[in-house]
Amino acid sequence: MIIDQIPGQVDGELRQTLDTVASVCAQVAQRIRRGGIDENLGAARGTNTDGDSQKALDVIADESFASALRGGPVRYYASEEVEDVVELNPAGSLALVIDPLDGSSNIDTNVSVGTIFGIYQAKDEPVGSVLRPGRELLTAGYAIYGPQCVLVLSVGDGTLKYVLDPDTGVFRLVGPMGPIPEESTEYAINASNYRHWPAPIRAYIDDRVAGAEGPLGHDFNMRWIASLVAETHRILTRGGIFLYPSDARKGYERGRLRMVYECAPIAFLIEQAGGRATDGLDPILDATADALHARTPFVFGSANKVGRVATYFDLPEEETSALFGKRGLFRG
Ligand SMILES: O=P(O)(O)OC[C@H]1O[C@](O)(COP(=O)(O)O)[C@@H](O)[C@@H]1O
Numbered sequence: 001m002i003i004d005q006i007p008g009q010v011d012g013e014l015r016q017t018l019d020t021v022a023s024v025c026a027q028v029a030q031r032i033r034r035g036g037i038d039e040n041l042g043a044a045r046g047t048n049t050d051g052d053s054q055k056a057l058d059v060i061a062d063e064s065f066a067s068a069l070r071g072g073p074v075r076y077y078a079s080e081e082v083e084d085v086v087e088l089n090p091a092g093s094l095a096l097v098i099d100p101l102d103g104s105s106n107i108d109t110n111v112s113v114g115t116i117f118g119i120y121q122a123k124d125e126p127v128g129s130v131l132r133p134g135r136e137l138l139t140a141g142y143a144i145y146g147p148q149c150v151l152v153l154s155v156g157d158g159t160l161k162y163v164l165d166p167d168t169g170v171f172r173l174v175g176p177m178g179p180i181p182e183e184s185t186e187y188a189i190n191a192s193n194y195r196h197w198p199a200p201i202r203a204y205i206d207d208r209v210a211g212a213e214g215p216l217g218h219d220f221n222m223r224w225i226a227s228l229v230a231e232t233h234r235i236l237t238r239g240g241i242f243l244y245p246s247d248a249r250k251g252y253e254r255g256r257l258r259m260v261y262e263c264a265p266i267a268f269l270i271e272q273a274g275g276r277a278t279d280g281l282d283p284i285l286d287a288t289a290d291a292l293h294a295r296t297p298f299v300f301g302s303a304n305k306v307g308r309v310a311t312y313f314d315l316p317e318e319e320t321s322a323l324f325g326k327r328g329l330f331r332g
């Protein structure tokens with residue numbers, strides 16, 4: 001077993017699949033460590049279905065996961081890097097959704113990138129097996145390829161953290177992640193998109209930028225790594241909030257991140273660790289994507305902070321467009 005222990009009831013096929021995924025994550029980590037020596041992992045390789053520029057490592061990771069899983073318990077394989085759902089084994093019983101390499105813009109800069117995945121019980125056809133509420137996930141997880149290679153996993157009984165032991169090649173359970181702290185002052189958003197955001201999001205960020213001189217009366221701190229897995233790992237570790245809202249740019253009407261293989265698995269892990277994950281208003285895990293690469297606005301993190309974002313959408317127009325000096329002081 002490459003994952004040393006998974007508490008709770010995990011049947012043989014699911015356990016086998018998780019071990020296969022973890023072993024490919026360990027291979028991807030090794031390949032990243034040698035990037036530039038053996039190959040240029042950041043080299044352009046065209047574009048994927050969602051219009052993202054594909055890097056060599058996107059394609060390498062996708063092909064590594066698909067070939068390792070072929071012929072095993074996974075019937076359907078739904079990847080960010082492939083247009084449609086692929087049938088890996090007609091006799092399989094599971095459906096796996098995956099972002100093989102998340103944070104691709106960081107590959108050349110040696111900043112943490114990752115892999116995001118989720119596993120469902122397969123239905124008798126491909127689309128219905130993956131376009132479904134994330135609450136039906138059997139398990140979800142991510143690997144983060146940073147100073148440590150860490151696997152964060154949930155099988156529905158809390159969120160667990162495993163560190164890859166470089167000496168043995170085993171992911172060692174080091175403990176639970178969460179409950180996500182609520183007292184953090186950190187928020188993560190790509191502030192360069194400010195002018196494109198809906199008014200309630202601008203108001204939410206205005207109040208935090210105003211800090212001690214604004215309605216909230218204390219200062220905040222901002223982070224933006226442009227690697228969803230790294231932001232998630234920080235928030236699971238010390239709380240805070242992440243926002244990628246819809247915006248007025250063409251193609252960003254439903255934000256940037258994809259429901260099936262990014263937001264639903266991350267939302268599963270966040271809720272399992274006591275946090276919340278919404279589209280700004282409604283739980284991600286209750287939503288059903290209308291297409292494999294469909295995007296969704298995505299807000300997740302400390303439960304109290306995610307709830308606070310929703311209150312800004314209830315504010316009257318004059319409240320969200322006014323400078324914070326005229327806004328009510330009731331918002332925390
Ligand atoms: O470049 P932007 O607009 O800030 O978006 C950054 C976001 O895009 C992503 O890189 C999208 O994921 P991929 O790299 O898998 O396409 C996220 O990891 C990250 O949170």
Ligand SMILES: [Mg+2]
Nearest residue numbers: 099102103262
């Ligand atoms: Mg991604």
Ligand SMILES: [Mg+2]
Nearest residue numbers: 080099101102
């Ligand atoms: Mg990706």
